[in-house]
Amino acid sequence: MRINQNQIQENNKTSIKTLEEQFNYTSNTLNNKGVDVNAIIKKLQNLQIAIPSWALGAGGTRFGRFSFFGEPKNLEQKIEDIGILNALTHSAGAVSLHIPWDIPEDYNGIKTLANSLNIKFDAVNSNTFQDQNNAALSYKFGSLSNTSKDIRQQAIQHNIDVINIGKKLGSKSLTVWLADGASFPGQNNFQTALINTENSLKEIYATLPKDWKMLIEYKPFEPNFYSTVIQDWGTSFMLATACGDKAYSLVDLGHHLPNCNIEQIVSTLMYKGKLGGFHFNDSKYGDDDLTVGSIKPYTLFLIFNELVYGMENNPNNPDLEWMIDASHNLKDPLEDLLQSLEAIQEAFAKALLIDQNKLKNAQLNNDIVTCQEILHDAYRTDVRPLVAKARLNLGGAINPIETYRALNVRNQLIKERGKYSIATGL
Numbered sequence: 001m002r003i004n005q006n007q008i009q010e011n012n013k014t015s016i017k018t019l020e021e022q023f024n025y026t027s028n029t030l031n032n033k034g035v036d037v038n039a040i041i042k043k044l045q046n047l048q049i050a051i052p053s054w055a056l057g058a059g060g061t062r063f064g065r066f067s068f069f070g071e072p073k074n075l076e077q078k079i080e081d082i083g084i085l086n087a088l089t090h091s092a093g094a095v096s097l098h099i100p101w102d103i104p105e106d107y108n109g110i111k112t113l114a115n116s117l118n119i120k121f122d123a124v125n126s127n128t129f130q131d132q133n134n135a136a137l138s139y140k141f142g143s144l145s146n147t148s149k150d151i152r153q154q155a156i157q158h159n160i161d162v163i164n165i166g167k168k169l170g171s172k173s174l175t176v177w178l179a180d181g182a183s184f185p186g187q188n189n190f191q192t193a194l195i196n197t198e199n200s201l202k203e204i205y206a207t208l209p210k211d212w213k214m215l216i217e218y219k220p221f222e223p224n225f226y227s228t229v230i231q232d233w234g235t236s237f238m239l240a241t242a243c244g245d246k247a248y249s250l251v252d253l254g255h256h257l258p259n260c261n262i263e264q265i266v267s268t269l270m271y272k273g274k275l276g277g278f279h280f281n282d283s284k285y286g287d288d289d290l291t292v293g294s295i296k297p298y299t300l301f302l303i304f305n306e307l308v309y310g311m312e313n314n315p316n317n318p319d320l321e322w323m324i325d326a327s328h329n330l331k332d333p334l335e336d337l338l339q340s341l342e343a344i345q346e347a348f349a350k351a352l353l354i355d356q357n358k359l360k361n362a363q364l365n366n367d368i369v370t371c372q373e374i375l376h377d378a379y380r381t382d383v384r385p386l387v388a389k390a391r392l393n394l395g396g397a398i399n400p401i402e403t404y405r406a407l408n409v410r411n412q413l414i415k416e417r418g419k420y421s422i423a424t425g426l
């Protein structure tokens with residue numbers, strides 16, 4: 001299933017006049033305040049967010065999984081789904097693959113398909129959190145941290161295999177997320193687990209191509225509920241530093257304890273040049289993997305404020321790998337991802353509205369009220385016309401979800417693919 005340019009433009013006709021009115025009003029207001037609206041639109045147009053290959057079907061919880069139907073059965077169909085997102089938004093020009101769930105059978109075929117949909121291969125993700133068919137050894141008690149050298153070696157080799165798969169696709173980074181840890185006090189020796197992990201990561205790092213990055217994701221809980229080996233940004237930072245210049249921390253928004261000041265973590269990592277990538281999502285309680293911006297949009301804005309500051313002031317920090325990491329239990333995954341893409345762009349646009357010089361002066365004068373007013377003024381601006389305009393300029397849909405529904409995409413997918421469900425395997 002593909003969406004073509006004409007279908008989108010046809011659909012845009014109903015809302016183009018309203019958008020032009022809204023855009024003119026917003027850009028005039030902003031121009032009067034001295035904001036360079038064109039520069040913001042350009043930045044929005046350049047923002048490309050990778051879609052995780054595991055987020056295109058129904059997710060679920062340990063209690064149940066409910067299908068959506070028409071879900072992708074294989075890697076080709078996953079890429080086609082991302083092609084739909086990208087045609088509508090022109091902001092989803094990359095995929096983050098999960099190995100072994102997405103091992104390509106036909107590399108050239110997959111590359112040609114992705115290319116035709118303007119999709120690049122972003123970070124490849126290794127998986128040592130579940131046992132694979134025919135695996136010689138089990139990860140039940142850990143992978144890179146395991147007390148058994150043979151099990152560690154199997155996990156190291158898997159990561160090297162993932163790098164090699166990524167090389168064939170044009171990926172430039174490996175994301176490592178470990179489920180390793182302990183569910184009960186006393187189960188693990190913390191130092192042994194950490195030392196084993198550090199040594200294993202160094203072995204993987206040694207095989208990394210020159211122009212690659214290693215992204216180390218942290219998470220304080222789940223599936224282990226007493227401790228995880230890489231529990232927080234400090235541990236991730238320490239391991240990345242121990243590995244070397246090409247290793248960085250990856251921040252997943254759901255991987256923090258309640259009320260954690262994530263924007264400050266972002267700021268610190270960027271200052272040190274060690275923020276490599278992002279997994280966007282939102283959460284109320286834990287690693288809920290909900291739609292970006294659905295629960296704490298102001299926090300998302302504050303995070304983007306630090307990202308924008310870092311991108312302008314920390315040349316030592318590399319370009320970030322922007323990724324969504326979400327799971328869909330109730331909504332159509334494609335609609336949910338469209339909402340997440342929009343939320344990311346809105347938060348980015350609002351952060352770009354902040355007058356950094358004015359903010360700096362207010363901070364130097366300890367004028368807290370003005371500091372807060374500057375942030376609130378940006379946050380309260382309705383930037384949706386800017387985001388829609390950026391999309392329109394690239395040939396995308398003014399209202400992606402409306403267009404997706406008008407074009408009956410999900411029904412078409414069900415017609416083509418049948419009622420197959422990843423969730424239930426039926």
Ligand code: AOS
Nearest residue numbers: 054125177217252279287325
């Ligand atoms: C797990 O909690 C992490 O967020 C991972 O980044 C990701 O969800 C996983 O690798 C996908 O299975």
Ligand code: ZN
Nearest residue numbers: 217252279325
């Ligand atoms: Zn993640």
Ligand code: ZN
Nearest residue numbers: 252254255287
């Ligand atoms: Zn997670």
Ligand code: ZN
Nearest residue numbers: 254287289325
């Ligand atoms: Zn998550």
